[in-house]
Amino acid sequence: MILILGGTAEARELAAALVAAGIEVTSSLAGRVANPRLPEGAVRIGGFGGPVGLAEWLRENDVSCVVDATHPFAERITENAATACTRAGLPLLALSRPGWSERPGDRWFWADDLAAAADAIPGLGSRVLLTTGRQGLAAFAGLGHTWLLIRCVDPPEPPLPAQHKLLLDRGPYTLEGELKLIDAHGIDLIVTKDSGGEHTIAKLDAARERGLPVLIVRRPARPSVAGVATVAEALDWARAHAG
Numbered sequence: 001m002i003l004i005l006g007g008t009a010e011a012r013e014l015a016a017a018l019v020a021a022g023i024e025v026t027s028s029l030a031g032r033v034a035n036p037r038l039p040e041g042a043v044r045i046g047g048f049g050g051p052v053g054l055a056e057w058l059r060e061n062d063v064s065c066v067v068d069a070t071h072p073f074a075e076r077i078t079e080n081a082a083t084a085c086t087r088a089g090l091p092l093l094a095l096s097r098p099g100w101s102e103r104p105g106d107r108w109f110w111a112d113d114l115a116a117a118a119d120a121i122p123g124l125g126s127r128v129l130l131t132t133g134r135q136g137l138a139a140f141a142g143l144g145h146t147w148l149l150i151r152c153v154d155p156p157e158p159p160l161p162a163q164h165k166l167l168l169d170r171g172p173y174t175l176e177g178e179l180k181l182i183d184a185h186g187i188d189l190i191v192t193k194d195s196g197g198e199h200t201i202a203k204l205d206a207a208r209e210r211g212l213p214v215l216i217v218r219r220p221a222r223p224s225v226a227g228v229a230t231v232a233e234a235l236d237w238a239r240a241h242a243g
């Protein structure tokens with residue numbers, strides 16, 4: 001059986017491809033989202049209890065290999081997967097979509113993490129579309145004079161910035177929809193993680209069209225494990241390691 005550490009569109013696509021290929025697969029979700037989009041095939045939800053718990057789970061469930069298809073900013077589970085697979089002597093592949101690349105007309109600024117992004121915001125804009133996700137919003141709580149439209153899937157926990165509006169949405173987003181949102185709220189800055197992929201790229205296209213700056217949080221460093229960028233490559237690898 002193949003374990004996919006999921007929570008991304010790519011993880012769902014890979015699960016569907018493995019099911020279609022007749023390969024036994026279990027997808028694992030953290031359980032952060034109240035109503036997650038469920039992948040095809042078996043699904044388990046919730047943490048494993050650190051790398052030790054994950055290594056145990058791999059042994060008990062007779063897993064032959066693991067694909068870490070988690071979000072590029074999910075640092076802990078990726079570290080845990082590397083440690084647990086080494087411990088269990090199992091092959092591990094990282095499936096990670098490439099980050100976004102600047103195109104002509106873009107006005108991008110980079111921050112090393114959420115705290116650095118919060119520091120940079122006052123110099124770049126005063127009405128912000130914040131799309132960094134529900135977790136880590138405390139980093140922006142001190143922004144007293146900035147208005148933020150916080151878009152995330154589920155309601156975030158406090159502390160939150162004094163001046164904000166919540167927009168609960170999970171996409172998919174379109175260029176037309178993003179332009180409407182920008183215009184309706186007088187947005188003058190977009191803040192995002194470098195998540196990559198097509199699912200949330202419309203905001204970058206919309207920013208270019210309106211000449212708005214985008215502040216992008218760089219990806220964290222990941223452990224050095226074998227990696228691929230596409231579901232097709234991960235499928236080939238999984239077929240070869242299915243046992």
Ligand code: NAP
Pocket residue numbers: 005006007008028029030032045046047048049050051053054069070071073074075076077078080132133135193
């Ligand atoms: P994280 O900080 O790397 O992980 C924290 C803990 O959550 C892990 O130690 C693990 O608990 C549990 N966990 C995380 N992903 C898991 C999974 N796929 N299956 C089972 N347990 C998991 O993770 P995160 O940044 O909170 O992300 C959580 C999930 O949301 C991930 O699956 C990720 O793909 C998805 N996601 C994250 C982001 C983001 O920006 N971080 C964006 C979109 C989607 P134990 O130690 O108890 O095993």
